Amino acid sequence: MDSSLASMPQRMHLSSDENLNQTHNQQEPIMKAVRVSKDASTASLAIAEIPKPTPASGELLVKIKASFIQPADILNSKGSFPITTFPRTIGKDFSGTVISGSPDWINTDVYGTSGSTFSFTEDGAQAEFAVLREDCVAVKPGNLSFAQAAAVGTPFTTAFTALKRARVVEREVVMVLGATGAVGSAVVQIAKSMGCRTITVGRHGTDVDSTKDPELQSAKDLSDGKGPDVVVDTVGDFALTKAAFNVLAPKGRLSTITAPRQGSTELAVDILSLYRRQIELIGCNTASMPQADFARMMEGMTQQFESGALTAPEESTMTKISIDDAPDAYSGKIKRAVIVFE
Numbered sequence: 001m002d003s004s005l006a007s008m009p010q011r012m013h014l015s016s017d018e019n020l021n022q023t024h025n026q027q028e029p030i031m032k033a034v035r036v037s038k039d040a041s042t043a044s045l046a047i048a049e050i051p052k053p054t055p056a057s058g059e060l061l062v063k064i065k066a067s068f069i070q071p072a073d074i075l076n077s078k079g080s081f082p083i084t085t086f087p088r089t090i091g092k093d094f095s096g097t098v099i100s101g102s103p104d105w106i107n108t109d110v111y112g113t114s115g116s117t118f119s120f121t122e123d124g125a126q127a128e129f130a131v132l133r134e135d136c137v138a139v140k141p142g143n144l145s146f147a148q149a150a151a152v153g154t155p156f157t158t159a160f161t162a163l164k165r166a167r168v169v170e171r172e173v174v175m176v177l178g179a180t181g182a183v184g185s186a187v188v189q190i191a192k193s194m195g196c197r198t199i200t201v202g203r204h205g206t207d208v209d210s211t212k213d214p215e216l217q218s219a220k221d222l223s224d225g226k227g228p229d230v231v232v233d234t235v236g237d238f239a240l241t242k243a244a245f246n247v248l249a250p251k252g253r254l255s256t257i258t259a260p261r262q263g264s265t266e267l268a269v270d271i272l273s274l275y276r277r278q279i280e281l282i283g284c285n286t287a288s289m290p291q292a293d294f295a296r297m298m299e300g301m302t303q304q305f306e307s308g309a310l311t312a313p314e315e316s317t318m319t320k321i322s323i324d325d326a327p328d329a330y331s332g333k334i335k336r337a338v339i340v341f342e
Helices: 071-077 153-165 182-193 238-247 271-277 289-305 321-331
Strands: 032-039 045-052 057-069 092-099 109-112 128-132 174-178 195-204 230-233 253-256 281-284 319-321 337-340
Touching: 032 321, 045 321, 057 109, 092 128, 109 174, 109 289, 128 238, 128 289, 128 337, 153 182, 153 230, 153 289, 174 238, 182 195, 230 238, 238 253, 319 321, 321 337
Parallel strands: 174 195, 174 230, 230 253, 253 281, 319 337
Antiparallel strands: 032 045, 057 092, 057 128, 057 337, 092 109
């Protein structure tokens, strides 16, 4: 991703997309959507009125109830994903109710997240309605509000992917860099639900304070002297990544979901140490995965949320906004925003 093309979203309210303004029938149903357009170097965001979509065979029309604005959505609004085609309705994560499509799904409350196409080459969730394939939604946990359900898709599927790619098994010790963040805290929850011990790393309120122990040596003491079996890096600070590499147990795995946005992206590691200790470095790029795979993950998580094994963020930690206020959230004026639709 190249964020050098980024520009701050502009607060604009349009009656329709410029490209659609002259073409769509004014009598057909329309809806509001968060739309991003892009010219050669600049992306701009606006609230637009566009035609309400119609599901084809095998698709569902979902009345969106909530869509959390994730960091990846903000990057997408700046034109930072080379795969995105424009103009585009963005929004990765959603919850809502099926109103059209297969009779088996009608009136079912669902939730989900994007894969490699939804919100990138297909219109996403930040609109009053969205079309999704039947295999790309999961039944919403009954104990979660729509706002809570819309907040868990990206962090929990990313966390699950990072652990799955690292082949984590019960009783292993999992160290999480950035454990207080959205993805990091999800990694901790999922690892514990798998029967693993966890070591949290952060700047405060964690097992290892990275400001006081930048070499993470205390992780050895917290893992019976051998070091963690798995490290999940959700930060992308290479000094911290290298320190985690150095304290990994023999045959340890370092699973990373991130890299620096600026400066060098090259990580220097001691290959002799890697070879002798049989360390594995594992990259996790969820933007390349099919949306249906994430829906199956979230199907499994539904029971875990309902049983209390996993916990979604409380609504009190979010700022509920209308779609008309989305430009303020994308510009940074509103933090942890979830778009709520009536």
